[in-house]
Amino acid sequence: MALLLILSSIVIFIIAYLTYGSWLSKKWGIDPSKETPSHTMADGVDYVPAKAPVLLGHHFASIAGAGPIVGPIAAAIFGWLPVFLWIIVGSIFFGGVHDFGALFSSVRNEGKSIGHVIETTIGESGKKLFSIFAWLTLILVIAAFANIVVATFVSTPSVGTTSILFIILAVGFGIAVNRMNIGLLPATIVGVVLLFGSIWVGLQFPIVASFNTWYGVVLVYIFIASTAPVWILLQPRDYLNSFLLYAMLGGAVVGLLIYRPGLELPAVTSFKVGTSYLFPILFVTVACGAISGFHSLISSGTSSKQISSEKDIKLIGYGSMLIEGVLAVIAIITAAYIGAEEFQALLAAGAANNVFASGVGTFMTSFGVPFDAGKSFVALAIAAFALTSLDSGTRIGRFVFQEFFEDAKKEKQSNPLTNIYVATFITVAAGGLLGLADWRQIWPVFGSANQLLAALALLATAMYLKTHGKEYKMVVYPMIFMFLVTLTALILLVQANMAAGNFALVIAGIALFILAIILIKQSYHVLFGKEEDKVA
Numbered sequence: 284m285a286l287l288l289i290l291s292s293i294v295i296f297i298i299a300y301l302t303y304g305s306w307l308s309k310k311w312g313i314d315p316s317k318e319t320p321s322h323t324m325a326d327g328v329d330y331v332p333a334k335a336p337v338l339l340g341h342h343f344a345s346i347a348g349a350g351p352i353v354g355p356i357a358a359a360i361f362g363w364l365p366v367f368l369w370i371i372v373g374s375i376f377f378g379g380v381h382d383f384g385a386l387f388s389s390v391r392n393e394g395k396s397i398g399h400v401i402e403t404t405i406g407e408s409g410k411k412l413f414s415i416f417a418w419l420t421l422i423l424v425i426a427a428f429a430n431i432v433v434a435t436f437v438s439t440p441s442v443g444t445t446s447i448l449f450i451i452l453a454v455g456f457g458i459a460v461n462r463m464n465i466g467l468l469p470a471t472i473v474g475v476v477l478l479f480g481s482i483w484v485g486l487q488f489p490i491v492a493s494f495n496t497w498y499g500v501v502l503v504y505i506f507i508a509s510t511a512p513v514w515i516l517l518q519p520r521d522y523l524n525s526f527l528l529y530a531m532l533g534g535a536v537v538g539l540l541i542y543r544p545g546l547e548l549p550a551v552t553s554f555k556v557g558t559s560y561l562f563p564i565l566f567v568t569v570a571c572g573a574i575s576g577f578h579s580l581i582s583s584g585t586s587s588k589q590i591s592s593e594k595d596i597k598l599i600g601y602g603s604m605l606i607e608g609v610l611a612v613i614a615i616i617t618a619a620y621i622g623a624e625e626f627q628a629l630l631a632a633g634a635a636n637n638v639f640a641s642g643v644g645t646f647m648t649s650f651g652v653p654f655d656a657g658k659s660f661v662a663l664a665i666a667a668f669a670l671t672s673l674d675s676g677t678r679i680g681r682f683v684f685q686e687f688f689e690d691a692k693k694e695k696q697s698n699p700l701t702n703i704y705v706a707t708f709i710t711v712a713a714g715g716l717l718g719l720a721d722w723r724q725i726w727p728v729f730g731s732a733n734q735l736l737a738a739l740a741l742l743a744t745a746m747y748l749k750t751h752g753k754e755y756k757m758v759v760y761p762m763i764f765m766f767l768v769t770l771t772a773l774i775l776l777v778q779a780n781m782a783a784g785n786f787a788l789v790i791a792g793i794a795l796f797i798l799a800i801i802l803i804k805q806s807y808h809v810l811f812g813k814e815e816d817k818v819a
Contacts, residue, residue: 284545284546285539285543285544285545285546285616285619285620286539286540286543288367288612288615288616289536289539289609289612289613289616292367292370292371292608292609292612293536293609295371295375296374296375296605296606296608296609299374299375299379299605300597300601300602300605303375303376303379304379304383304597304601304602305597307380307383307597307601307757308596308597310753310754310757311384311387311748311753311754312753313387313593313594313596313597314593315592315593315594317593319332319390319394319590319591319592319593320390320393320394320587320588320590321333321394321588321589321590321591322591323393324393324394324588327512327514328511328512328513329394329513329585329588329682330394330588330589331512331513331514331518331588331589332589332590332591333513333514333518333589333590333591334467334591335591335595335598335599336467336522337467337518337519337522338518338586338589338590338591338595338599339525339598339599339602339603340521340522340523340524340525340526341517341518341521341522341525341585341586341589341675342521342581342582342585342586342599342600342603343525343528343603343606343607344521344522344524344525344528344668344671344672345521345581345585345586345671345672345675346382346571346575346577346578346581346603346604346607346672347528347571347607347610347668347671347672348428348571348668348669348671348672349431349635349636349665349668349669349672350570350571350572350575350577350672351571351572351607351608351610351611351614352610352611352614352635352636352639352665353635353636354568354569354570354571354572354611354614355370355569355572355611355612355614355615355618356614356615356617356618356635356638356639357568357635358564358565358568358569359548359615359618359619359626360552360556360557360559361551361552361553361554361556361561361564361565362548362549362550362551362552363546363548363549363550363615363616363618363619364550364551365551365561365565366565366569366615367612367615369565369566369569369573370569370572370573370608370611370612370615371608372573373566373569373572373573373574373608374572374573374574374604374605374607374608374611375605375608376757376761377573377574377761377764377765378573378574378575378578378604378607378608379600379601379604379605380601380741380757380758380761381574381578381579381604381737381740381741381744381761382578382579382582382600382601382603382604383596383597383600383601383604384600384740384741384744384745384748384758385397385578385579385582385583385600385740385743385744386582386583386586386587386590386596386599386600387596387600387744388400388583388743388744388747388748389582389583389587390587390590390593390596391747391751392747394583394587394588395583395686396414396417396580396583396584396679396682396683396686397413397417397579397580397583397739397740397743397744398410398411398413398414398417398683398686398687399686400583400743400744400746400747401413401742401743401746401802401806403747403750404743404746404747404750404806404809405746405802405805405806405809406805408805409802409805409806410686411687412798412801412802413739413743413802414683414686414687415687415798416732416735416736416739416795416798417580417683417736418680418683418684418687418710419732420576420577420580420729420732420733420736421580421676421677421679421680421683421710421714422680422710422713422714422717423714423717423729423732424577424672424673424676424680424714425505425673425676425677425680425710425711425713425714425715425717425718426714426715426717426718427718427729428669428670428672428673428676429498429501429502429505429673429714429715429718430718431666431669432501432666432669432670432673433494433497433498433501434494435662435666435669436490436492436497436501436666437492437493437494437497439489439659439662439663439666440489440490440491440492441485441486441489441663442485442662442663442666442667443485443489443490443492443497444484444485444488444489444490445481445482445484445485445663445667446485446666446667446670447490448481448484448485449478449481449520449523449524449667450504450516450520452474452477452478452481452520452523453516453519453520453523454515454516454519456470456474456519456522456523457514457515457516457518457519458515460519461514461515471522471523474519474523475523475526478523478524478526478527482660482663485663486659498715498718498719501670501673502711502715504674505673505674505677505711506677506707506708506711508674508677508678509674509677509678509680509681509707509710509711510681510703510704510707513585513588513589517585517674517675517678518589520671521671521675524667524668524671527663527664527667527668528610528664528668530660530664531643531660531661531664532606532609532610532613534643534646534647534652534657534660535613535643535646535647536609536613537647537650538643538645538646538647538648538649538650539613539616539646541646541649541650542645542646542648542649544616544620544646545620546616546619546620547619547620547621547622547623548618548619548621548622548623548626558779560775562768562771563767563768563769563771563772563775564772566734566765566768567730567731567734567768567769567772568730569611570730570733570734570737571607571611572607572608572610572611572612572614573608573611574734574737574761574765575733575734575737576732576733576734576735576736576737576738576739576740577672577676577733577736578604578737579736579737579740580676580679580683580736581675581679582600584675584678584679584682584683585675585678585679586599586600613639613643614635614639616642617638617639617641617642617643618638618642620642621642626638629641636662636665639661639665640658640661640662640665641658643657643658643661644656644657644658644659644660644661645657677707677710677711677714680710680714681703681706681707681710684700684706684709684710685700685701685702685703685706688700688701689701728776728788728791728792728795730772731769731772731773731776731792731795732795734765734768734769734772735765735766735769735770735773735795735799737765738762738765738766738768738769738799739799739802741758741759741761741762741765742762742802742803742806742810744758745758745759745762745810746806746809746810749809749810750809755810759810766799766803769799770796770799773792773795773796774796776788776792777789777792777793777796780792
């Protein structure tokens, strides 16, 4: 059964890419002859054209992280079948449309954020509200992923060594390709060899340091990564790191083909498990593997500024989401092939990442990879992508912060808060301080906030498409569903925390709910009012 799940998902996703993805491209008017912002606004720092394979690596590495692993495994309490179906349907008709639409609308708006897209349709107030929401969500991302990365460095010192070597290697790769004009193929071959060599060096020479030391190092790193030109660090590091994930995906699929595990967990358990209901909890828990608001920030934050040609938008936006869907299917299989008792034991020993690493490590033993080596490699890949999501999230947080304080009427910005270094410092400091607190208490709010962000991004895309005379119904339907999911989840969250006396979470949940209602009200006339004059 596990083999059927992975093979059918790959086939379905390929068909969806060739059919539905192409249909979206046609309906939205993807035009390779149009110059993209990476060329018209090239600045050598943020707006830098990237070849499709390089940008695919950056985008995929940034949106993946640990999300498509943690979500499906955590949602396995409802049974593997509902999770699998949501991954398939969600990736094709929800997440794929969401990511594709956010990237396309941003490219057509000078590579600006989704907040700017909202401004063009409902005005400055809509942009301000969305920007506040997005920035606060990104602060939570920084706090969460900084803790995940640092905890990994402390518990597995070899990962810290390897990560530092990755960064050095990326800088060398960026200089070689972008300044020494070395071809991408030969540079990639050498880079990947050195990449896996870095893993070996890390195992031989682990760097042992305290949590506070690593925490300071990581915060300094993300400050530099957020302000450095994308061609020297962000593009090459994410591109090379993507080969880790490709290798992990390939090893998992080949291992499944040979190992052929059965599925021990029930296909469906119950609509209510403990205090959690399948609706809406399943659709909030499985985020990155089906649809995630964080993806819209990546699409409209870094990727849209690097798209070299509009023909690449389908591959980067829609294709990356489908690849992530494959990863999510593998994740649910690693939870479903073991019995309930072993599943709970692995969760207790090291959360969802431990379940995934153990499962893929087991599958890879079928073609001769020792279990410990396979599990360590998978754990390292997960940590590498958590770091990628962290520095990309920081850079986007800086973009959103700068846009919030920009005066569109002034060509030269005098407000110091629009300065690249000031905006980065405030963003890093806020996330870093929050990360020192017990951020796990507010993590349930973040889960709902992330999916609410997806609904808002779909709302922005739908408004953009309608006001430009393009087909938009394929965006409206998933948008309505995601609003129903997230608003229902917030109501349940507020009720639960009210009963528990956790009034901070009650206030946060109510604030998010009100924000969503205001934005829905402001945009209603655009989507469902009288036909507006179309913009060329």
